[in-house]
Amino acid sequence: KAGVTQTPRYLIKTRGQQVTLSCSPISGHRSVSWYQQTPGQGLQFLFEYFSETQRNKGNFPGRFSGRQFSNSRSEMNVSTLELGDSALYLCASSSGISAGRADEQFFGPGTRLTVL
Amino acid sequence: GQNIDQPTEMTATEGAIVQINCTYQTSGFNGLFWYQQHAGEAPTFLSYNVLDGLEEKGRFSSFLSRSKGYSYLLLKELQMKDSASYLCAPLNTNAGKSTFGDGTTLTVKP
16 A cells, blocks of 8 residues: 655745645545644644545644645645745645544655745 | 643663653543654654553553543663654544644664
């Protein structure tokens, strides 16, 4: 069974640009969650998508958005990039059978975004 | 919301035992995950506790006390490869998601 894949693995952008990151979950998994990880802030939850609908959302500004396709693949978009957006962006997939129940998350390798 | 507190750094010797503590305050608690994350890599699942008590899995064990809002991860017979960050993540049923602590960076020395 293939694991979670994320593309691209590394990305360099400049302030003001926008970026789209992609995540393909494990086959059969319907839930995809996105996290931002920085050295000072740890893992911060961005949002979760399940069956093409945003099911949960963290405390990030509207510049951060996402979507999920019918094949469960998800994309995350960040518009008007700021220097502080430099981070490792991780996606995690799970079966998502029941929101709130214990559902092990499998993480992808992440996309390291650098904003100059 | 929820607050999660775990030590920032710990150091231990190869072959020893180390206990990483985590205290949390959360509404709608429905269990707690521990993840391991090596530098530059994604987190990987270690354990999940929903009932009070100790869950043992090889060299790793995890303990939970729901009434105290407390968990710990116990690592025995430490190996150099155990040097990593260990993340405590309580599951909040109301929010439908886990929130991660900042992690404890464990360094294992020869």
